[in-house]
Amino acid sequence: MLEVKGLRKVYSSGSREVEALRDLTFTVDNGDLVCLVGPSGCGKTTLLRCVSGLLTPTSGEVRLGGSPVTGPPPGMAVVFQEYGRSLFPWMSVRANVELPLKQKKVARARRKELVESSLDAVGLTGTADAYPWQLSGGMQQRVAIARAVAYEPETLLMDEPFAAVDAQTRADLEDLVRALWQRLKVTVLFVTHDIDEAVYLGRRVVMLSSSPTVVQDELVVDLPAERDQLHTRADPKFIELRTRVYEQIQLAKKTVQK
């Protein structure tokens, strides 16, 4: 289980202080898919950086499987928003996907298998020798997802991973994430500012207030596990859930935290 308890993060530079996160508490059960949704600038990236051990919180803590997270935990992979910056342009797709496996000291033959199966899983069979700059934005983001999948993480963090791709690609990638989550039984924490995306993807949605950020509300997405872009988004239940999330986010914007 991933536990975030009383998390607070204040950035200080000189005399200027920004309280990005005030007091965040929530949990993600093993194998769950939880979407965090909140207004722009509410500290979603700060939160994921704390969860992935890249940033030390000012107070509070993050625990994974009962142990405190004090640095990047083994068994965790992160997919960032900007695929352009997360892939190394001078390395082939294969080398990009393989790099974390080398760092994990996976044997060469197994690395080859994992690279191939993860590229297959994201629909990029046959692109291993291409360079990222030869691929479209959506394909580059698939490479970033393949790299995370190849790592065989127990926990996958995704920070607005589809913000920079077109609507059709985004819909395809959303379905890809749900399919991979169902197949791999990985725990997913997915951050987005897009309410529809949060409800479509998640089994639970955690709503954040605007900065300084607290958990505004949480809801269980009791839609059928089999979802598809056309029917799920037209389902009255989907519309009811997205309305609830929307109302909470609007409320959060109006409630200025003191």
Ligand SMILES: Nc1ncnc2c1ncn2[C@@H]1O[C@H](COP(=O)(O)OP(=O)(O)OP(=O)(O)O)[C@@H](O)[C@H]1O
């Ligand atoms: N390194 C930093 N130093 C100072 N302030 C920072 C730093 N990083 C973020 N902040 C501030 O913390 C707040 C939260 O930023 P963060 O990037 O975590 O939000 P976000 O919800 O991910 O934003 P967006 O949705 O726009 O990507 C903002 O007010 C931001 O200006």
